[in-house]
Amino acid sequence: MSKQKIILCCGENGRSVIIGDVESEPVAGEPVRLTNACMVLYWSSDCGGLLGLAARGPRGNTRITAKVPVVVETKWQEWIALTDEASEKVGTWPAC
Numbered sequence: 001m002s003k004q005k006i007i008l009c010c011g012e013n014g015r016s017v018i019i020g021d022v023e024s025e026p027v028a029g030e031p032v033r034l035t036n037a038c039m040v041l042y043w044s045s046d047c048g049g050l051l052g053l054a055a056r057g058p059r060g061n062t063r064i065t066a067k068v069p070v071v072v073e074t075k076w077q078e079w080i081a082l083t084d085e086a087s088e089k090v091g092t093w094p095a096c
Helices: 049-056 084-092
Strands: 004-010 016-022 032-042 068-073 076-081
Touching: 004 032, 004 049, 004 084, 016 068, 049 076, 049 084
Parallel strands: none
Antiparallel strands: 004 016, 004 076, 016 032, 032 068
């Protein structure tokens, strides 16, 4: 797997949503290292939920933080691959 942009649902309840690049597919029970990572603070209902965010990218008044070089997450619940369309929109979305 080459670099893939994913959504990682993490934290105790999986409520923290981080988007970043991974070198390989995450493995259950192992830490995940994301590069060029940002956190989704809020996604608009225009996105169509979390899977809509992964499929079509941010829309409306979605709020995403600035990017950081690296995040290592040890408590994650699930991951979702972003489509090329969503990856492109996340890359150009203004940080709050």
